[in-house]
Amino acid sequence: MNSEEEALYYRLGGSGEIRQIIDDMYNRVLEDPLLKGFFENVDMTKQRQMQTEFIAAALGGPEKYGGLDLAYAHAGRGITSLHLSAFVGHLLAVLEERGVSxxxxxxxxxxxxxxxNDITGATSSDG
Ligand code: HEM
Structure with a gap:
């Protein structure tokens, strides 16, 4: 963590607001035909929680991420850079919608x- 990331975490509004952002993002992801199949058998309550922890910690918040290593969690799922950019696109749209600068x-x-690279598998040949 550095102080700039910590400031970003607080500017976004801290853990409560980040949880809202993640909820809105998955609401969009689960409606996207390109992405929803990946989450068909996933416990979305846990997923939303893990993702909130991860993003909060990654942006410099005090949360501790208690989930799996990201490369391990995403390996063998066939996630390509196309899927990743669609996913990040939903995050971006939510941030814009909520008036983030x-x-x-x-x-x-x-x-x-x-x-x-952890998510798409940097050395994978299938994606
Ligand atoms: C911004 C990029 C992403 C981040 C930060 C991220 C983060 C995470 C986190 C923190 C977990 C929880 C690991 C655990 O259960 O301990 C997870 C699981 C998972 N992610 Fe991602 N993810 C990203 C992109 C994607 C994309 C693009 C897809 C598919 C299109 C995806 C599909 C999944 C699936 C299927 C799981 C496993 C859920 C389960 O079986 O419990 N993720 N991800």
């Missing part, structure tokens, strides 16, 4: 993008 949206997306 362009600068802060950029900050969030830049932070999330550092995990892109």
């Amino acid at each position: 362009d600068n802060d949206i950029h900050g969030v997306v830049t932070r999330i993008n550092t995990y892109a």
